Amino acid sequence: MRTYLAGLVFLFIIPGSFAQSVKNNTHYSVQKTITCGKGAVVSAHPLASMAGLQILKQGGNAVDAAIATQLALAVVYPAAGNIGGGGFMVAHLSNGQNISIDYREKAPAKASRDMYLDKDGNAQLDLSQYGHLASGVPGTVAGLFASLKYAKLPFVKLIQPAIDLAEHGFPITAGQAASFNSNKKEFLEQNKAAIAFVKAEKWKAGDLLIQTDLANTLKRIRDLGQKGFYEGETARLIVEEMQRGNGIISPDDLKSYEAKERTPLSFDYKGHQVISMPLPSSGGIIIEQMLKMIEPRNIAAMKFQTAGSVQLMTEVERRAYADRAEFLGDADFVNVPVKTLVSREYLEQRMKDYEPGKAGNSKITGAGMIRESEETTHLSVIDAEGNAVAVTTTLNDSYGSHTVVTGAGFILNNEMDDFSVKPGVPNMYGALGNDKNAIAPGKRMLSSMTPTIVLKNNKPCLVVGTPGGTTIPTSVFQTLVNIIEFNMTAIDAVNKPKFHHQWSPDRIDVEKDFPADVIQQLEAMGYTVKPRESIGRTELIQVLGKKIIAVGDKRGDDDARGY
Numbered sequence: 395m396r397t398y399l400a401g402l403v404f405l406f407i408i409p410g411s412f413a414q415s416v417k418n419n420t421h422y423s424v425q426k427t428i429t430c431g432k433g434a435v436v437s438a439h440p441l442a443s444m445a446g447l448q449i450l451k452q453g454g455n456a457v458d459a460a461i462a463t464q465l466a467l468a469v470v471y472p473a474a475g476n477i478g479g480g481g482f483m484v485a486h487l488s489n490g491q492n493i494s495i496d497y498r499e500k501a502p503a504k505a506s507r508d509m510y511l512d513k514d515g516n517a518q519l520d521l522s523q524y525g526h527l528a529s530g531v532p533g534t535v536a537g538l539f540a541s542l543k544y545a546k547l548p549f550v551k552l553i554q555p556a557i558d559l560a561e562h563g564f565p566i567t568a569g570q571a572a573s574f575n576s577n578k579k580e581f582l583e584q585n586k587a588a589i590a591f592v593k594a595e596k597w598k599a600g601d602l603l604i605q606t607d608l609a610n611t612l613k614r615i616r617d618l619g620q621k622g623f624y625e626g627e628t629a630r631l632i633v634e635e636m637q638r639g640n641g642i643i644s645p646d647d648l649k650s651y652e653a654k655e656r657t658p659l660s661f662d663y664k665g666h667q668v669i670s671m672p673l674p675s676s677g678g679i680i681i682e683q684m685l686k687m688i689e690p691r692n693i694a695a696m697k698f699q700t701a702g703s704v705q706l707m708t709e710v711e712r713r714a715y716a717d718r719a720e721f722l723g724d725a726d727f728v729n730v731p732v733k734t735l736v737s738r739e740y741l742e743q744r745m746k747d748y749e750p751g752k753a754g755n756s757k758i759t760g761a762g763m764i765r766e767s768e769e770t771t772h773l774s775v776i777d778a779e780g781n782a783v784a785v786t787t788t789l790n791d792s793y794g795s796h797t798v799v800t801g802a803g804f805i806l807n808n809e810m811d812d813f814s815v816k817p818g819v820p821n822m823y824g825a826l827g828n829d830k831n832a833i834a835p836g837k838r839m840l841s842s843m844t845p846t847i848v849l850k851n852n853k854p855c856l857v858v859g860t861p862g863g864t865t866i867p868t869s870v871f872q873t874l875v876n877i878i879e880f881n882m883t884a885i886d887a888v889n890k891p892k893f894h895h896q897w898s899p900d901r902i903d904v905e906k907d908f909p910a911d912v913i914q915q916l917e918a919m920g921y922t923v924k925p926r927e928s929i930g931r932t933e934l935i936q937v938l939g940k941k942i943i944a945v946g947d948k949r950g951d952d953d954a955r956g957y
């Protein structure tokens with residue numbers, strides 16, 4: 395067990411006395427990895443992983459733990475954990491069933507295709523990215539209740555750690571203090587009333603964050619269920635907040651929101667069954683495309699992060715992301731040729747112009763031809779019965795729209811920016827889109843979130859996912875290739891430098907610790923390579939025989955717990 399200190403004086407919270415420890419404001423440490431035998435939880439914050447672990451130990455299954463962890467993240471990780479956003483859950487149950495639950499935000503009924511264009515037709519991205527008009531109808535709470543069907547423990551038990559953490563407060567990490575300080579301006583711009591994340595002096599590591607309004611909202615959800623959010627007091631507060639800032643979410647939008655159970659996407663990769671999220675996520679389709687494009691090409695022989703293997707992965711990323719921009723959108727609203735997009739014949743055709751040693755070009759290699767009628771967070775959980783759950787949930791950007799619902803204490807998402815506001819205008823992740831992902835009332839905006847489970851012999855062997863906007867599918871893809879093809883350990887597969895190509899812009903983005911000699915070789919092939927901030931925060935669980943290895947990404951306060 396390796397322990398990483400996040401810059402505070404820490405004591406461990408004794409498992410089992412979680413709520414008491416929170417009440418006593420006990421400090422905690424960030425634990426990056428654990429090897430154990432029964433169950434594990436990995437998430438973006440130690441207190442959330444601990445909440446999930448406590449639920450496993452109390453007899454809950456992986457779905458119970460995933461619900462409790464998400465609720466705790468809504469309190470201890472306000473940058474992305476949420477009840478004002480949306481997400482996806484992918485699960486493999488010990489009875490063999492694979493499920494996925496879609497609780498992506500929806501465009502409000504008053505939304506319209508050109509709502510972010512000014513009178514001259516120019517895109518106003520400040521409106522799709524900041525403030526009240528940027529929010530889609532939140533889906534998270536409906537998603538939690540839809541997941542409850544597969545859980546064992548009563549909801550009151552699952553939400554209690556979150557209520558304790560909000561009511562009594564918890565000491566923030568150094569990273570969170572820096573993040574609150576650097577977002578102060580946006581918070582003040584978007585909120586007239588006082589909010590928990592802003593105070594006169596600078597935040598520092600160890601300061602207590604108490605969220606009384608949020609605790610009361612969580613109590614309404616505990617007492618009234620889904621209606622405690624989508625109707626009554628909380629709904630009234632959301633609608634009042636909308637009126638304060640020209641937002642358009644109505645009582646009807648909230649009341650009619652439904653999470654949807656969907657058939658998960660499932661495919662074979664060299665004897666592994668990969669289970670991932672279907673539309674409205676692009677993630678599952680993209681990783682299926684990318685894995686199938688490398689499958690016939692013996693990437694293992696090329697070795698990890700050589701110019702050759704990076705080039706191959708870059709070229710499959712280019713092609714998959716070009717298809718994303720052209721063909722993908724909410725399949726409840728538009729026709730998407732999914733079968734063709736993931737067929738081996740089509741993908742081989744797509745790779746016809748791949749030339750080893752020579753950079754491709756996005757002007758030449760666009761989407762295929764088909765003719766036919768920062769901020770998000772991921773958690774991975776596994777339990778002793780063999781249930782595995784992968785959940786990615788999001789407010790979109792860090793702290794979403796930066797708008798806190800006055801009196802209700804939670805942040806609203808800015809997910810509307812994931813729609814294509816105008817063809818040819820990139821969203822905040824540089825993603826392009828067209829009609830397929832245009833705004834329409836009630837439609838879900840296209841996502842990149844890729845919660846994924848890999849089975850071998852019908853048993854979970856990997857549970858994985860990450861935040862990172864459009865880099866999400868490539869991070870999941872690279873983590874899978876690192877393990878399945880390059881035989882890497884789970885820790886290395888998560889922490890080794892990642893790279894990303896998304897067709898447009900035509901450029902390979904690399905993390906700062908990406909090897910310099912490989913960059914030079916790629917540039918010699920004709921690629922533009924650009925160093926950037928970290929890519930993703932991957933949370934991985936690997937099962938090797940009876941051993942569970944859980945790894946939280948080195949790139950944040952991410953934390954792995956198990957027993």
Ligand code: DON
Binds near residue numbers: 788809842861
């Ligand atoms: O659904 C999506 O694809 C985006 N809203 C995800 C945003 C994200 O990952 C930001 N995190 N860094």
